[in-house]
Amino acid sequence: MRKTLILSTLLTFATLAFAQDVHVLNNTPQQPAAIPTQSTQPMAHENHDTQSCNCDTQNTQQEQVLAANNDVRITVIGQGVSPMNTASPAQSYALAKRAAIADAYRMIAEKVKGVRVEGDDLIKNMMVKKSTIRTNVNALVRDASIVETTFKEGLCEVEMEITLSYNQFH
Amino acid sequence: MLYKLLNLLLLSTFLSADQYIISYRSVIKNSMLYSEKLSVSKSMKECAGYYDKAFIIFGTKTDTLNSFLQNNITDFVENIMPYYLELKNSEKTQNLINSNLTTLRLEPTCFEVQINDNFVKLTRIKQ
Numbered sequence: 001m002r003k004t005l006i007l008s009t010l011l012t013f014a015t016l017a018f019a020q021d022v023h024v025l026n027n028t029p030q031q032p033a034a035i036p037t038q039s040t041q042p043m044a045h046e047n048h049d050t051q052s053c054n055c056d057t058q059n060t061q062q063e064q065v066l067a068a069n070n071d072v073r074i075t076v077i078g079q080g081v082s083p084m085n086t087a088s089p090a091q092s093y094a095l096a097k098r099a100a101i102a103d104a105y106r107m108i109a110e111k112v113k114g115v116r117v118e119g120d121d122l123i124k125n126m127m128v129k130k131s132t133i134r135t136n137v138n139a140l141v142r143d144a145s146i147v148e149t150t151f152k153e154g155l156c157e158v159e160m161e162i163t164l165s166y167n168q169f170h
Numbered sequence: 171m172l173y174k175l176l177n178l179l180l181l182s183t184f185l186s187a188d189q190y191i192i193s194y195r196s197v198i199k200n201s202m203l204y205s206e207k208l209s210v211s212k213s214m215k216e217c218a219g220y221y222d223k224a225f226i227i228f229g230t231k232t233d234t235l236n237s238f239l240q241n242n243i244t245d246f247v248e249n250i251m252p253y254y255l256e257l258k259n260s261e262k263t264q265n266l267i268n269s270n271l272t273t274l275r276l277e278p279t280c281f282e283v284q285i286n287d288n289f290v291k292l293t294r295i296k297q
Contacts, residue, residue, distance in 0.1 A: 081201045094244050095203045101247065102198040102274045106259045130265065137259040143252050 068166045074111055075147070075161040078104025082154045096156035097149060104146075104160035109139035112164065187284040189213040189295070190235060194250065194276040200269055208243060209278070210236040217280035222294040225249040231287050238290055250276050253294060 066072050080099025082092035115135050122130040141162070148159040191213050197204040227249065229242040239246050256277060261270040284291040 079201060080198070080203070083202050097244065098196055098203045098206065098247065099198045099201050101251075102196060102257075102272045103201060105255065105257050105274055106272050109257050109259070131263075132265075133263040135259075135261040137257065139257050140254045141257055142254045144255075145251060146248065 066164055066166050066169065070166065072164045073161055074108060074164065075159065076104050076107035076111065078102070078107060078158045078160060080156045080158070082156065092154065093151050093156065096151065096154065097158060100149075100156040100158040101146070101160070104158050105141050105144065106137055108141055108144060108160065108162050109137045112141075112162075113137065113139045187282045187291075187293075189217050190281050190283050191278050192239070192276070192281050192292075193278040194247070196247075196274050198272040198274070204271075206243070208236070208239055208246070210234075210239060213280055217282075217295040217297075219280070219295040219297045221282070222296050223252070224291055224293040226289050226291050228289045231285070235283055235285060235290065238285070249292070253279065 078100040080096040080101070080103055082096035086092040086095065115137055118134045118136075120130070120132045120134075121128055144160050144162045146158055147161050150157045189212070191209075191211050193209045194207070196206045227239070227242050227245045229238060229245075232238045232241065253276060256273075256275040258273040258275075259270065261268065263269075280295040280297075282293045282295060
């Protein structure tokens with residue numbers, strides 16, 4: 001009887017001890033998940049991402065990205081030169097203004113749509129023989145308006161602005 | 171009754187406006203106006219669409235609308251700015267020497283034109 005009691009107590013202790021071991025063993029795989037280094041790295045990445053996102057948003061705020069209920073006004077100054085052989089100062093002014101308007105349109109298109117840039121360099125015997133850069137802009141521009149025109153010494157400057165609203169693109 | 175009808179007919183003839191197709195193109199080379207072309211022709215069929223905001227160009231009356239707009243082309247160019255203008259620009263820099271060519275173009279657009287003694291009223295018909 002005593003022996004059975006002792007055996008039973010030993011067995012219960014043994015089972016308890018095993019259960020604790022198992023519990024410890026069960027906890028051990030969870031430890032890596034609880035390791036802060038492994039879990040915080042992605043978090044750190046996420047934080048970095050969010051920081052970069054914040055930076056992006058800060059940049060976009062600087063660049064005035066078009067948002068809902070928020071208009072963006074773009075102002076440019078186009079320049080045009082009057083030709084040498086004109087009949088009158090009025091004609092030279094008119095022609096220079098025409099050129100300045102087109103230049104202002106180009107600048108608006110460059111700002112809104114962007115520029116396609118191509119570059120070619122020809123190198124012969126380790127020397128640059130020919131260097132060419134080509135830029136292209138193709139756009140349709142609407143609702144631009146002239147704010148101010150100045151004409152001085154054959155150079156006409158046209159200040160032009162365009163207001164972009166969110167509804168125009170969505 | 172007849173008098174009223176005649177009056178109405180007379181008024182309608184006075185206020186009648188013709189429809190014209192107008193297109194414009196200017197080429198600017200190295201920041202100088204290189205060429206400019208304004209094409210005006212009467213519309214051969216009635217333009218369908220709705221009226222846009224009208225604008226008025228003041229000037230002395232001429233025989234044709236083409237000559238009137240040629241005389242007042244600066245005003246015309248400033249007034250067509252609210253419409254879509256097609257812009258093509260190409261710039262080339264070769265061995266640090268730059269040259270550029272810009273084309274600004276208003277595609278053939280239908281206008282309703284009222285010609286008066288000292289001004290012309292143009293209303294674009296949007297397709």
